[in-house]
Amino acid sequence: RSALLCARCARPCGLLIDDIALATGTSRERIRREHRALRAQGVEGACWCDVSPRCVDAYCSLACREAHRPAHALLCPGGCSSGDPLYELDSLAERHPSDALFIAAALVATAVAEGRPASWLETWADDSFVRSSGGSRWADG
Numbered sequence: 001r002s003a004l005l006c007a008r009c010a011r012p013c014g015l016l017i018d019d020i021a022l023a024t025g026t027s028r029e030r031i032r033r034e035h036r037a038l039r040a041q042g043v044e045g046a047c048w049c050d051v052s053p054r055c056v057d058a059y060c061s062l063a064c065r066e067a068h069r070p071a072h073a074l075l076c077p078g079g080c081s082s083g084d085p086l087y088e089l090d091s092l093a094e095r096h097p098s099d100a101l102f103i104a105a106a107l108v109a110t111a112v113a114e115g116r117p118a119s120w121l122e123t124w125a126d127d128s129f130v131r132s133s134g135g136s137r138w139a140d141g
Helices: 016-023 028-040 062-072 085-095 099-113 118-132
Strands: none
Touching: 016 028, 062 099, 085 099
């Protein structure tokens, strides 16, 4: 997670200096604290999770944060507890940074929050694999 992207839509949501800071080892916690100070001075920056002060998920807008709230609550340290399966998956992604783990946690949380059946994830994964391999589900049989 070397760029400050919206936890819901993956759009850039910070300042260019934030991405430079992340790339050089500055923690997301420190960037969140600095954003709070900047907002007090009237400078716009990322919109951060408001469920837990420990959470470092950022959003491009209040609308994205609100739309993501049900799924985010399944991953956020302020919305669930240690031992909850989705929280543990997200924690694993934090300890061993991997875009694939973050995406998996976000997809499962979204599916659960929206009440989607397990088949939705299987279809999404199959379609994503086919597209990423350059093929077409229908043309390749």
